[in-house]
Amino acid sequence: MRAPTLSQAMPQASPATEPALDADAYRIAHYTIVPQRHYGRIVAAVLILGALAAIIRAFAVGDIEWRYVGLFLTAPAILAGLVNTIALAVCAMALGIVLGVLFAVMRLSKNPVLSTVAKLYVWLFRAAPALLQLLIWFNLALIFPRIAFPGLFDVRTVDVMTPFVAGLLGLGIQQGAYTSEVVRAGLQSVDQGQYEAAQAIGMTRLRMLRRIVMPQAMRVIVPPVGNEFIGMIKLTSLASVIQYSEMLHAAQTIYYANSRVLELLFVASIWYLIVVSVLSFGQGFVERHFARGVAADRR
Amino acid sequence: MSTATPSAPIVRAIDVCKRFGNFEALKAVSLDVNAGEVVCIIGPSGSGKSTLLRCINQLERMDGGAIWINSELIGYRREGSRLHHLKDREIARQRRSVGMVFQRFNLFPHLTALGNIVEGPVQVLKEPPKQAEERGRALLAQVGLADKERSYPSELSGGQQQRVAIARGLAMRPQLMLFDEPTSALDPELVGDVLSVMKQLAVTGMTMIVVTHELGFARDVADRIVFMDQGEIIETGPARELLSAPGKKRTQDFIAAVRA
Ligand SMILES: Nc1ncnc2c1ncn2[C@@H]1O[C@H](COP(=O)(O)OP(=O)(O)OP(=O)(O)O)[C@@H](O)[C@H]1O
Ligand SMILES: [Mg+2]
Numbered sequence: 001m002r003a004p005t006l007s008q009a010m011p012q013a014s015p016a017t018e019p020a021l022d023a024d025a026y027r028i029a030h031y032t033i034v035p036q037r038h039y040g041r042i043v044a045a046v047l048i049l050g051a052l053a054a055i056i057r058a059f060a061v062g063d064i065e066w067r068y069v070g071l072f073l074t075a076p077a078i079l080a081g082l083v084n085t086i087a088l089a090v091c092a093m094a095l096g097i098v099l100g101v102l103f104a105v106m107r108l109s110k111n112p113v114l115s116t117v118a119k120l121y122v123w124l125f126r127a128a129p130a131l132l133q134l135l136i137w138f139n140l141a142l143i144f145p146r147i148a149f150p151g152l153f154d155v156r157t158v159d160v161m162t163p164f165v166a167g168l169l170g171l172g173i174q175q176g177a178y179t180s181e182v183v184r185a186g187l188q189s190v191d192q193g194q195y196e197a198a199q200a201i202g203m204t205r206l207r208m209l210r211r212i213v214m215p216q217a218m219r220v221i222v223p224p225v226g227n228e229f230i231g232m233i234k235l236t237s238l239a240s241v242i243q244y245s246e247m248l249h250a251a252q253t254i255y256y257a258n259s260r261v262l263e264l265l266f267v268a269s270i271w272y273l274i275v276v277s278v279l280s281f282g283q284g285f286v287e288r289h290f291a292r293g294v295a296a297d298r299r
Numbered sequence: 300m301s302t303a304t305p306s307a308p309i310v311r312a313i314d315v316c317k318r319f320g321n322f323e324a325l326k327a328v329s330l331d332v333n334a335g336e337v338v339c340i341i342g343p344s345g346s347g348k349s350t351l352l353r354c355i356n357q358l359e360r361m362d363g364g365a366i367w368i369n370s371e372l373i374g375y376r377r378e379g380s381r382l383h384h385l386k387d388r389e390i391a392r393q394r395r396s397v398g399m400v401f402q403r404f405n406l407f408p409h410l411t412a413l414g415n416i417v418e419g420p421v422q423v424l425k426e427p428p429k430q431a432e433e434r435g436r437a438l439l440a441q442v443g444l445a446d447k448e449r450s451y452p453s454e455l456s457g458g459q460q461q462r463v464a465i466a467r468g469l470a471m472r473p474q475l476m477l478f479d480e481p482t483s484a485l486d487p488e489l490v491g492d493v494l495s496v497m498k499q500l501a502v503t504g505m506t507m508i509v510v511t512h513e514l515g516f517a518r519d520v521a522d523r524i525v526f527m528d529q530g531e532i533i534e535t536g537p538a539r540e541l542l543s544a545p546g547k548k549r550t551q552d553f554i555a556a557v558r559a
Contacts, residue, residue: 196358197405197464201419201471202395205387211422215409292409292451 068263072254073270081250082271088167088236088246093229095172100179105209107184118180125177131238134170137161138242163244171235175228182224186217218290226283230276247271307370308333309475309506310355316363317350317530324350326530327364332475337507339517339538342527343553348510351527352477355508356399357390368396369474395423398468402480404460406452412439412463413448416470424471431470438466442496458489462496469500476500478509514557518542526550 072078107118125133141157148154190213198208240249251264310332317325324347332338340348353359355366357374366373373393375382385393406415416435420426439445442462452460461481468476478497482490494516501507501520511517517524521538526545534547545551 191405193401193403193405194407197399197401197407199358199391200356200394200397200399200401201467202391202423203419204391207422211418212407216407290409 064266065260065263068260069266069270072251072260072264072267075254077250077254078247078267078271081245081247081268082275084164084244084250085233085236085246085271086275088164088171088239088244089229089232091168092171092175092236093232095168096175096179096228096232097225099173099176100183101214103176103180104183104187107180108187122177122180125174128174130171130174130235131241133174134166134238134242137170138163138166140166163239163242166242167236167239167244171232171239175232178228179225182221182228183217186219186221187213189220190216215290219287222283222287222290226279226286229283230279233275233279234272306333308367309336309369310508311367311370312351312355312364313366314364315351315354315361315366317347317354317359318362323530325354325361328527328530328532329364330525330532330535332506332508334474334506335504336522337501337505337509337520338523338525339521340508340510340525340527341512341514341517341553341557342533345529346527347530348527349479350530352399352479352508352510355475356394356397356477358399368393391423395419395471396474398471398473398476400461400464400468400476400478400481402484404452404457404464404484406460406464406467408452410451411448412444412450412452412455415452415463416467419467419471435466435470438469439463441469441499442466443492456489457485458492461485461493465493465496465500475506475508478507478511480510480512482511482513512557514542514554526553528553 103118103121106114107122109115109118128136138161140161144157146154147157147160194212194216195208198212203211236244236246237248239246240252243249245253247268251268255261255264308331310330312328312330314327314329315325316323316327328347328351330338330351340351342348350359354361355368355373360374365375371393374385374390376385376389377383406412407418410418413432413435416438417428417431420431420434421428436445436448439448442465444459444462444466447455447459447463450459452463455463465476465481481497482493485493490513494513497507497509497516498520509517509521518538523535524538524541525535526533526541526547526549528549534541534545534550536546541550542554545554
């Protein structure tokens with residue numbers, strides 16, 4: 001509303017008052033177009049390439065025996081470590097997802113006992129560092145020498161709490177706490193109308209969750225869980241502290257013997273890089289699978 | 300009250316009350332719907348039409364009164380003079396005989412048109428998938444979408460989605476179909492397709508309760524019209540009679556306002 005009064009007060013140069021260009025001035029179709037030159041980009045690229053070259057040269061001439069990297073890349077001990085790393089990551093992640101779904105459903109339940117228990121679980125296991133949780137599980141025998149259920153089983157804790165089991169519990173239970181938050185967000189992202197439509201065709205609560213709600217929540221759940229899976233691969237290296245012979249532990253065992261510290265750390269890095277690359281690739285497939293029927297929405 | 304005789308109503312609602320906080324959405328609503336009858340519910344926004352349908356399908360829990368569907372008390376198990384709330388599984392079983400069509404379609408977006416239709420028969424009624432798919436195709440043909448069985452909801456127009464939703468409800472072989480403003484989320488040119496599917500359905504003898512603002516449809520198809528306002532049934536009567544000569548002032552005003 002203010003604009004007209006302003007322009008009345010201060011008349012500006014309008015096109016009509018400019019002198020008309022002569023007809024030749026409009027004939028520019030045959031001129032050569034000179035693109036904008038991005039001098040900044042060229043300078044930056046030169047600087048970065050220079051820095052990269054310097055780093056590569058440093059590693060090449062440094063006191064590193066690249067021979068050893070090649071040699072140990074496929075050493076049986078390293079490959080066994082790789083398998084153990086993948087085994088622990090997959091099992092811990094599976095446990096994390098099962099617990100995550102369970103506690104997310106509990107959290108959203110109308111039963112106040114269930115939802116409070118779920119809240120406490122997330123609160124407790126997100127708070128303690130992963131390394132600390134691993135140490136607690138591994139050393140559980142110090143306070144509970146035996147694990148027993150009257151009449152069913154009775155075992156020595158040290159026999160059960162192997163490095164693998166301690167790693168699985170420590171990492172999996174913590175992962176469950178994170179995953180349950182992701183799953184909860186996924187479940188809440190599903191429209192209320194979907195719940196009602198599922199009920200209207202006579203589905204029970206459980207079947208509705210499994211057939212209707214979860215498949216839709218997966219769209220929201222898969223990307224962060226994929227990320228966390230990648231994080232889990234790397235988190236398993238913490239289990240080297242509790243004597244689980246995963247990849248880093250295998251590398252360390254070798255370099256304690258032959259002192260080729262960096263060479264073996266590079267070997268481990270290369271394998272982590274490969275595994276994570278494969279996972280990132282697989283993540284894309286899973287995401288596309290759960291985007292069924294929705295992709296067309298993004299017109 | 301009559302017991303289960305052939306002429307017992309499909310729906311018998313007696314003094315149904317529903318409160319949201321202090322607000323009374325339904326104030327002692329009673330309604331009988333007989334087998335094969337088409338009842339249209341009309342009334343201003345907020346008058347409790349959806350709430351009544353949702354009580355019939357147990358998407359809302361009543362605060363008072365009771366509803367029988369096919370002479371079975373819904374939501375409760377009777378033991379002597381006590382009424383016990385039914386378990387989730389029992390409520391799910393009771394809902395099977397009632398189909399519901401929503402204003403916003405609520406098709407399952409991760410399933411194809413045919414997948415939406417066979418989901419209930421296969422998962423809930425445990426029909427063999429082959430047989431369910433065969434019938435699903437017949438239902439798609441019935442709603443005029445034989446060529447769309449592989450389409451996902453996001454690839455269908457609003458009118459097509461709503462027709463799939465009707466087929467999804469029919470796939471459960473319900474004794475009663477509930478429609479909550481099935482055409483009010485549709486572009487005007489798509490309304491006709493959905494209404495004609497519903498008209499056909501009425502002709503086949505399906506018992507239907509339809510909340511609608513389409514007075515033309517109500518006049519042509521409904522056996523009876525129920526006018527609701529402020530959580531009460533104000534007036535009910537044969538469709539043409541009620542529309543052409545409403546007895547109550549509030550009904551007259553509403554009809555005049557919708558026609559205007
Ligand atoms: N979940 C709820 N919580 C609180 N109030 C509600 C809820 N559902 C409905 N109501 C209220 O109950 C009243 C009746 O709602 P209802 O949806 O049954 O009306 P309606 O007749 O279907 O209206 P419309 O024609 O707009 O769909 C409204 O005033 C509404 O605000
Ligand atoms: Mg409504």
